[in-house]
Amino acid sequence: MSAIDHPNIQWRRVSSKYATLGAINYAITTLFFIAVAVGLSFIPDDGWWWLFGAIPAVIFASQIFFVVIRTRAIGYALREDDIVYRQGIWWSRMVAVPYGRLQLVDISRGPIERMLGLASLKMVTAAASTGLAIPGLPLEEANGLRDHLIRVAETRRAGL
Structure with missing residues (x-):
């Protein structure tokens, strides 16, 4: 057992409000890419330009769910x-x-x-x-x- 894994060490966690901060940051970024997707959907063409905003929006939105898990690991x-x-x-x-x-x-x-x-x-x-x-x-x-x-x-x- 290493000194870091010793059971006598009392780990202190950061505030759970930090997860709220992360969720807010990801939500703002998600909203930006949703706006980009909506704006690109007005381009008269085959209609696939909106994906340049929608794909990052989905990626950032999915990260909101992992914020709590990452916060607990700090x-x-x-x-x-x-x-x-x-x-x-x-x-x-x-x-x-x-x-x-x-x-x-x-x-x-x-x-x-x-x-x-x-x-x-x-x-x-x-x-x-x-x-x-x-x-x-x-x-x-x-x-x-x-x-x-x-x-x-x-x-x-x-x-x-």
């Missing part, structure tokens, strides 16, 4: 020496960022995220491959996590 855990982040269903990604390597911890919020009370927490290290962003956190949790990570990072860097 999580993070605070360990003694690092923060571990996981995401993905088919192609999973798991990243461990040592606290002492953190250089910047930032919170960002788009307009729909603000309406839903969500935020994304971004962590930057010297190595670009280990930087990560945790989306879909409630704002209070993101602020608390940012403050905790900054506090712990300062003590770990001082010990280097």
